[in-house]
Amino acid sequence: MPKPDTRRHLLSAVALALLCAVSAPVMAGSYEDAVSSARLGDTAQLSDLLRRGIDPDTVDANGNSLLILAAREGNAATVKALLQYRPRLGHRNQAGDSALMLAVLRGHEEVAELLIAAGAPVNHEGWTPLHYAAFEGREALVDRLLAAGADPGALAPNQANALMLAARNGHIGVVKRLLKTPVDLNQINDAGYTADAWALSNGNTDIAELIRAERARRGIEPPGLRIEIQ
Template identity: 25%
Template sequence: MRRTFFYPLRHLAAAAAIGFAAVTGGPAMAQTAPGASEAAAYTGLHAAAQKGDVAKIERLAATRADLNTRDGNGRTPIHVAAFAKQRDAIRALARAGADINLLDKDRYDGVTIASVADDEETLRVLLASGASAKLVTSRYDGTALIAAAHLGHDGVVKQLIAAGAPLDHVNNLHWTAAIESIVLSNGGPRHQESLRALIAAGANLQLSDRQGNTPLQLAKSRGYREMVQMLEQAGAR
């Protein structure tokens, strides 16, 4: 099934407040996995990555095939393997010398792909294979950490923090990971845990959105009592 990543429609009001009219999404703003017909048409390293065929990857690498070859959406075999959760393929490609940090046409890397999918094991393999948690990705000039905080993928958030992801990166919506864990959340347990992890790691809680609202003010305005409490305990204003 084709998987896309958009800022959720339920957050249109929040986005409108900052003038981001394009939040409803479109093909250029999506993180898009290969569709079934696209995957079926793959050949070479893309097909091997999609299927997790390590032996074929090793054979092709031995013939000096282009390990970073791209499909029509700019996906390398690493991207394809990340979408397909083919972890052994990721390991094989990395061992053979593939560039594990390239971005596809929509500016996503393997780390962000796994983070958005809440795929902690694939993320663990990517990071262990040398992938960076520090890249600026997506049309929002964000990071994998911002995307994970937005979605409340708390385990992913913790992995990315441990891997040195920038805690205070500000995307082109003028939001940090801490802000997105609030303004693009439902205030539930996984978003709370994501925010808690960011606080414990030392995220700057005084950085504000374009209107000058801090994470504490944003949590108060949404009635997220648990988030308000943890921010106040951390000394946020």
């Protein structure tokens, strides 16, 4: 007859084997289920997986975290559920986009608010949420990002600031907001354009006039332009 210690070890081994037998089928498809539920907004399924131990920082083949997938699709309830598990708010996918950047790009204001309130970074190297908001003309999001401390002078990889992106695309409401900040009116992008020159090149004469009026009000001279012809 086995000794007491031996019996305990046998019982522990049996219990562990049973646990693994039950858990293995359950967790086998958990990765796919987590990615799918984040993307589709299946909050109930994702919450269940999170409770059972799925990593909230799980990423897909393109480096999109569960939070990025949910934010990109505007799944506010799913984002809220994920935030309870403290995912990495500043994680960026292979394209360099964060959850906040993609929420802003697609105009998901509720999701963006959740992320900003949770402490998602608004300033970092490369493209930023403010660049995306300015490029798309999302006035409410520009206001919210500026209130959260977004740097209007931050430069995108093409050396454009948010004002320049808004001016290029004809978003006069965003331009007016950004002209109230200390943004550099003489910043020159990698093609040699200032904000007003870029506005003019795209037919946005009213915006160009606003920028030039603000430059005069500040008492600064326009820079010499170097437009590259390719």
